Amino acid sequence: MKAKYSVFLSTCDAYQDCWDPFFFLLRKYWPDYDGTVYMVTDNLTYHYDGVDIKCLNINQIKGISPDVNISWGKRMKWAMEMVTDDIVLFLQEDFFIKGNVRNQIINEFVQLMNNHEEIKCLHITRPKIKDSTKSEFEHLYNMKVKQRYRADCQPALWRKDELYAILEDDYSPWQMEVLGSRKSSRMKHRYLIVDKEWIRPGEFEIFPYVKTGISKAKWLKDVVPVFADNGIEIDYSVRGFFENGNMMAKAVNALNWRFKLLKRTFLQMTGKGGSSF
DSSP: OOOSSEEEEEOOGGGGGGHHHHHHHHHHHOTTOOSEEEEEESSOOOOOTTSEEEEEEHHHHTTOOTTOOOOHHHHHHHHHTTOOOSEEEEEETTOOBOSOOOHHHHHHHHHHHHHOTTEEEEEOSOOOOOOEEEOSSTTEEEEOSSOTTSSOSSSEEEEHHHHHHHOOTTOOHHHHHHHHHHHHHHHTOEEEEEOTTTOBTTTBOSSOBOSOSEETTEEOTTHHHHHHHTTOOOOTTTTOBOOGGGHHHHHHHHHHHHHHHHHHHHHHHTTSSSOOO
C-alpha cells in the first residue's frame, strides 16, 4: 500500500552535487519507501531510477528569472502549496542516510497522526530537547509549548499546514528554527518527540543519517566514511572541507545574526516593522 505521506526535500541547484549520493543512499537503505519525494529546486529537474520524484523547480513554475534568488522561506511555502499529502517528512539534501530506515515505525507514526489530528509535528530523531513530558503513546513524549527548537530543520513528520503556518517569506533555515519555534509556541499546538532513551545512536535509530553533510557550502568530514563505505566517489576539492579555522567566521556571523534578530524583535514589539506573527 502506497505511503500516506510524502518526503519534502529542501534543496537548491547550488547543492546538486549532493543529489546523486542522497538518492543512492535512500534507495539502498530505504528501499521500501514507496511514496513521492517532492524536491524543491530552483531551475533544474532531476530524476533517479526507482524513486518517484516530483521536482518543484520554483523559478520555472513561478515564471521568475533563473538569476533571481528567492528567499528560503518563500520557496518552501510556494513548494508546500504544490504538495498533495497532508503529512510530510521534512529532509534536507545533505542528510545522507547511513543505515536501514525503520519504515514500519515511520508508517505507524503517520497512522498515529492520522488518528489524532491534534498532533501537528512528530520529531523522529534523537532530540536535543530536555524539557518534555511522557505522552500516552509508547516511546513518545510531549514537547513543552515554551521550548527552544520546537521547530527545527532535522527529520520530522509535519502536518503540511502547520509547517506552512510557522514559516515567513523572509526566513532562512536558522530563522525558522528560532523565530519559527517562537511562533509555534504561540500557536500552542501539540508536538511529539521520540524518547531519547529509546533512540541509541549507532545501535537503534529510526532514521540513521549524517545530521549535516555540508556547512557554509563546505563538506563536513563526517560524510567521508559514509561515502567510502558505500562506494560513492566525490571530488572533495571542488567544495573543500569545513575546517576549525572557519569557526571564528562562523561565530562572527552568528553574532551578527543575533543582533539582527534582536533588532527585528524590538521593531515588532514597538510596532515599527515586520510581522508580529
